[in-house]
Amino acid sequence: MDYWQVDVFAERVLAGNGLAVFPAACGLSTTAMQGLTRELRQFESIFLEQGASPRSFSARVFTVEEELPFAGHPILGAAALLHHLHAIEDSASWELQLPNKRVSIATRREGKGFYAEMDQGQAEFGQTLDEQMAAAFAAAFGSERDHRYLPQVVSTGLPYLLLPVTTAGLAAAKQRQLLDDDLARLGAAFVFLLDVDAREGRTWDPLGVVEDVATGSAAGPVAAWLVAQGLEQRDQPFALAQGRFLDRPSRLDVRVTGDGRVQVGGGVQLLAHAHLLPSPEELA
Template sequence: MHYWQMDVFAERPLTGNGLAVFDDARGLSTATMQALTQELRQFESLFLLPGEVAGEYAARIFTVEEELPFAGHPILGAAALLHHLYEPGDSGHWRLRLSMKTVELRTRRQGQGFYAEMDQGEAEWGVRLSGEDARIYAEAFSLAADDLDVRYPACVVSTGLPYLLLPVSSAALARARQNRADLDRLLAGIGAVFVYLLDVDALEGRTWDPLGVVEDVATGSAAGPVAAYLVEHGRCVRDEPFVLNQGRFVGRPSRIDLRVGTDNRVRVGGAVQLLSRAELLVNPSLLA
């Protein structure tokens, strides 16, 4: 059994968000997929299973802590790998079936790597916070009320995973540090699972795992909500591409390409660099 390592939202190797993809995970149990993800210590790993029609695959995504119903950069990386393995031409079209939705993707060869774009669908809008409630979440990242960008509301938006988008100043984004271990409980009260700190002027963001231990490098599942939010509030223009930057504060600069169409569907894309191919030497049946 083989797996691949790659960088997503990466203009060159060793930038962007790292990922491991198992190209044929038949025979692996859920517990084994979780254990392999913990062993590889990537932020996320994706396991592909053949579908019933050409170009369609089932996909399961794991962090070191849990399985996710949806994620961004693993899906893009998997599509690029499928192109590398099965599409000799310059462009490809893929469908990945997740537990909560099926995602359409297009890929193309680009330089020494690939470019992948997904259709995340229309955004769903949740709770809009008052200034006082937004302050509580700012304090969870060691920030104060005057660090918030009050021109834009804090609100929950989802294209698969619900994020609290919290607009802050450029200076606040740079010094933010999560300081609450119970942030997931706090977020559950407003129907969100993560917070995404957003510098609206610079089009740059940051987010962490629920415990605040690991900062994510480039978050495709947050980028879709951000795209819808920026268009809704007039910062970016519908049907025109724009770029969200992330990863600067962890030394992994990442470029996330965004577009919201006239149909309100959000497209998220980026460059993918394949790094290595490895072989799992242990018989998978012995890992169950």
């Protein structure tokens, strides 16, 4: 079984967010998928199986800790690799079926790599925090809030608590306590810190140990929130930045259509191609 390593939201290799893609993962158990993700130590890995049509695949995404119902950069990276493996034309489209969501992705060749854009659908807006709750979450990251805006839970498949912070607050941020129970009460999975003026953000794994480089599943909620706040316009593309504090600068292109559908895209670079020696049965 072959697998690939790709860089997503990247204009060159060794930038953006790294990803392991298993383009033909038939026969791998859940235990094997989780174990391989831990072994490769990428922030996420994605495992594909051929669907009913040549451009349709089922997909499962894992972090080193758990399976995710939806994720951004794995979907874009997987679609770009599928283009490389299966499409001779310059532009193509794909359908990935995740456990709870079906995603359409358009890909095209661009320079030495690819460009991929997904339709995340319409955003769902959840609870807006009051001042006391907002202060508590900011304190959990040792970060200075941007008091012009209150944090809010927003989702396009994975719910994030969007926490507006100052430029200095974003730079100084570090998770200082476990937030799982507090987030669960809000119906959120992660916190995404956002410097509104710079359109730049940061987020961490649930333990606050590993910082994500570029988070496509958060870019959609951020884009929808900025439009809802009147800070961006529908049908006008703009970019978000992430990864600067990890020396992995990343550009996440976003757009909210006239009917409210959220589009997230970015460059994808192929980095490495490897062969898995054990059989799926040996990994079970």
